[in-house]
Amino acid sequence: MxxxxxxxxxxxxxxxxxxxxxxxxxxxxxxxxxxxxxxxxxxxxxxxxxxxxxxxxxxxxxxxxxxxxxxxxxxELEQYKKMMNQEGFLRERIDKLRDQLRKFGREAGTTRDPPAQGHVWQPP
Structure with missing residues (x-):
């Protein structure tokens, strides 16, 4: 269970x-x-x-x-290559989600990109 x-x-x-x-x-x-x-x-x-x-x-x-x-x-370069703090992790996650959003937008026929940081994107 x-x-x-x-x-x-x-x-x-x-x-x-x-x-x-x-x-x-x-x-x-x-x-x-x-x-x-x-x-x-x-x-x-x-x-x-x-x-x-x-x-x-x-x-x-x-x-x-x-x-x-x-x-x-x-x-030092080797130490920090794979290291990530919470802010870096969240930035990377946001970038991946933006890319996913662009991909879905292209598939749906819309070409509008999500706005820069700090703004909420509203679908058309």
Whole structure:
């Protein structure tokens, strides 16, 4: 049976939040381990628990330091080649959607391009 989609929002109840954190924390570490094993990649996860000074680290503290040092020693261009922040991701997504909109417009026989950023495009 399929699970119900969970809405992501802050949980104000402390005990519920702690329980969810523990469950999801274990799941995150397991997924990182599976990713590293199945795809033969180097993976590193740092999780700071609320109120804790020392993070939980995957695969180990020494392993994480090695992975981070490899990353730091890469040329800067190589480091940033595939890196993306939320703004970059959203810009890329908007560009893809605009291209899709143009394509659908051509197929439908309209040639009107969507407007630049900040404006809402209304279909003809």
């Amino acid at each position: 399929a699970r119900k989609k969970v809405t992501l929002q802050y949980t104000p109840n402390d005990s519920t939040r702690r329980g969810t954190f523990k469950k999801r924390h274990r799941g995150l570490m397991k997924k990182a381990s599976e990713l590293a094993i199945l795809c033969d990649v180097r993976a590193c996860v740092l999780v700071y628990d609320e109120g804790e000074m020392v993070p939980e680290v995957f695969p180990s503290h020494v392993g994480a330091v090695k992975i981070l040092n490899i990353f730091k020693n890469m040329p």
